[in-house]
Amino acid sequence: MEFRIRLTTTVTWCLLIASACVLTTTSAARFEVRNEITKHQGRNRSLTVTCWSTTNKLGNQNLKPGESKSWSFKPVYIKIPFLYTYFQCTFFTSFGSPNGQTATVFAGERKFRWQCDNPDEEVCIWVVKREGLYLRKISRDGKGQRLYEDDLRLSWIGGTNYYPVKSHP
Template sequence: MGCSFFVAAVLVAALLSAPAMAGRLELRNEISGVSSVRKTKLAVRCWSNEDDLEWNMVKPNESRIWKFTTMNMWPFKKTEFRCMFRSAFGTTSDDVVTVFSVEGGFRKQCGVGGNECIWVAKRDGFYLRKILKDDDRHGHKKFVDVLKSKWVWKW
């Protein structure tokens, strides 16, 4: 009985001492080359297991930013945001896109640091902006946009 109590106490202490991390999700609308502003708007609905960010309308050259604390305690690494996107060009080829996840491999896709994921809507599709270098001293970031989904008509 004493040994199992000790093991349980050590497990609880390990779980409680795991550091929480800050996550940042940014969705940018860089759709251009269309004469009507109405046609370049981006409709976005994002949610996680804990939060529903509801539908948002993102105008051209604007973005929406959400900051949150990620769950980083084994076995509860569950922070994941999923989104649906609609534009005048259609929807993403996957109805629901995972745009932020605490899974190690996924976070590496976002780039340096992995706690910030930037997604960009352009006229030809939906991109993940991978951060290659982050120079905090001068606020400059080097990045590459990786096409993740072309717009498709499904409705």
């Protein structure tokens, strides 16, 4: 009898661990980078951004003011050992460090997705301005009109000094 209980307990634990390790994906996820650097006399307003994950190098993107670039992908979540889709970008502007500054722009963990906006939509919109990197949150008012709120997430280091933008970091 005791052997049967141990066997049942062992099998139950094995099934729980196996189910936690199963890959889960959502239909699609996306992150977007927008250049909204406003005019500033004597400063180049272009943006160079280099993005990557552990499995993908997305290359360099040069964005003029008003331009944006988005990347779509299928995120993967594994509960054990807590592996998930993770993208980072390095941003080069004339308002920041000449070496660029790096930020996480998408992480599959629920806490990060809640910060982006609606975790069910899997969309993170990043806005580059003179002061730094902002995470854009979109909501709707009572009439259904979109409202935008930009939350500063990364201030440019050396933001008061002029640094030319590297064309190919």
